[in-house]
Amino acid sequence: MLxxxxxxxxxxxxxxxxxxxxxxEVLTHWQGLGYYRRAKHVxxxxxxxxxxxxxxxPPSIDALRALPGVGEYTAGAIASIAFDQAExxxxxxxxxxxxxxxxxxxxxxxAKTKAAxxxxxxxxxxxxxxHELTQAIMELGALICVRKPSCEACPLNRHCxxxxxxxxxxxxxxxxxxxxxxxxxxxxxVTHNESIYLEQNPDDGLLANLYACPxxxxxxxxxxxxxxxxxxxxxxxxxxxxxxxxxxxxxxxWKLIVVHxxxxxxxxxFYPLEDLPALGKxxxxxxxxxxxxxxQ
DNA sequence: AACGCGGGGCA
DNA sequence: TGCCCAGCGTT
Numbered sequence: 001m002l003x004x005x006x007x008x009x010x011x012x013x014x015x016x017x018x019x020x021x022x023x024x025e026v027l028t029h030w031q032g033l034g035y036y037r038r039a040k041h042v043x044x045x046x047x048x049x050x051x052x053x054x055x056x057x058p059p060s061i062d063a064l065r066a067l068p069g070v071g072e073y074t075a076g077a078i079a080s081i082a083f084d085q086a087e088x089x090x091x092x093x094x095x096x097x098x099x100x101x102x103x104x105x106x107x108x109x110x111a112k113t114k115a116a117x118x119x120x121x122x123x124x125x126x127x128x129x130x131h132e133l134t135q136a137i138m139e140l141g142a143l144i145c146v147r148k149p150s151c152e153a154c155p156l157n158r159h160c161x162x163x164x165x166x167x168x169x170x171x172x173x174x175x176x177x178x179x180x181x182x183x184x185x186x187x188x189x190v191t192h193n194e195s196i197y198l199e200q201n202p203d204d205g206l207l208a209n210l211y212a213c214p215x216x217x218x219x220x221x222x223x224x225x226x227x228x229x230x231x232x233x234x235x236x237x238x239x240x241x242x243x244x245x246x247x248x249x250x251x252x253x254w255k256l257i258v259v260h261x262x263x264x265x266x267x268x269x270f271y272p273l274e275d276l277p278a279l280g281k282x283x284x285x286x287x288x289x290x291x292x293x294x295x296q
Numbered sequence: 297a298a299c300g301c302g303g304g305g306c307a
Numbered sequence: 308t309g310c311c312c313a314g315c316g317t318t
Contacts, residue, residue, distance in 0.1 A: 001303095001304070001305090004304095032302090032303070032304085033302080033303080033304095034301080034302030034303045034304085035301060035302060035303090035313095035314090035315090036301085036302080037300095037301070037315085037316080038301090038314095038315080041315080041316090068315095068316090069314095069315065069316085070315085071314060071315050071316080072314090072315090073313090073314060073315090074314080074315085091313070091314075092312080092313055092314080093313095110297095111297075147311080147312090204317095205300085205301085206300080206301070206302090207301090207302080208301085247302090247303085248302090248303085248309090249300095249301075249302055249303085250300085250301070250302065250303090250312095250313095251299085251300065251301070251302095280302080280303090281302075281303060281304095282302095
C-alpha cells in the first residue's frame, strides 16, 4: 500500500493541488487502492477545504465530520493528532488493543462495544498530549498488539487481561465471515488495432466511476456475444477465448471468461494500450491476457 | 443494525 | 491458493 500512497502524495502534495485536479486524474492515481468511492470523497473533501476553509482543515470535530468520507474515526484522528484535542480515534487497531487489555468479550462489531471502548479511551487523555496518546495506542496495535502479538515486547503486558489469561487468540471477538457467492461473467476485450473499448461505470455501486470492459452475465461466450452486439453501437466480430480471470471481493467472487472481440471501427471510447484510464484489477488482468497473445 | 464496497499481504 | 485485513455512507 505504501508505494500507492507515495505516488498519490507525490502527485497531490496538498489540498490545493488535489482540489484543482480533475476527478479522472485523481481516480487514475487511486487505481489499485480499491474502494473507489473514497477517491470521490477525498476529492470532494479537498474541494470543500479549498473553497470553504481557505485550504486549512477545520479544527472542530463537527466541521471535520461534515466533510465527505470523514466519519467518527477520521475526525477523531485529525482532531487529536493534528489539532491536539482530547478526541479518541478508535479504529480496528485500537479496538484490538483495548479489548485485549480489559478482556472485553462482546463482539467488536457491536456499536455498543465501540462506544464503550471510545469512552474508556477518552478517560486516558489527562497528562499526555493528545496527539502522542492517540498515535501511541494506534502504533501499539499496528506493531505489537497484532493478530499474533509480541506480548514480551509490550509496555502494557503487566496490565493486560488477555496476556495474563493466555487469551490473545480469543480476543478481540468478531463475527465470522460468510463465504462469498460466485458470479460468472463473460468479459470482452474489444480491440481496434492496439486500442481497447472501455465503458465508464456509474457513479455508485461496484467499482464506481472506474472504466471497464463490457461484460455480460453468464458462462457461454456465444450467448453473451449476442447480448454484446445488441448493446454496442458498432460492428463487432467474435475472436478467440483468451482465458479465465478469477477475482475475489470482500462480498462476492467473479469468475470471468475473457474473450477477444474485434471492432469494425474506432471511436473516442477506445483507449490506447499504453494510456489506459483507471481500471479495476480484474479487467486489467483480462486486458493483460490479450497483451500476452499480442506478444506471441 | 445491516449491507455494499477491493485488492494487497502473507502463511 | 486461501485467508486475513477496515471504516464510511446508505438503506
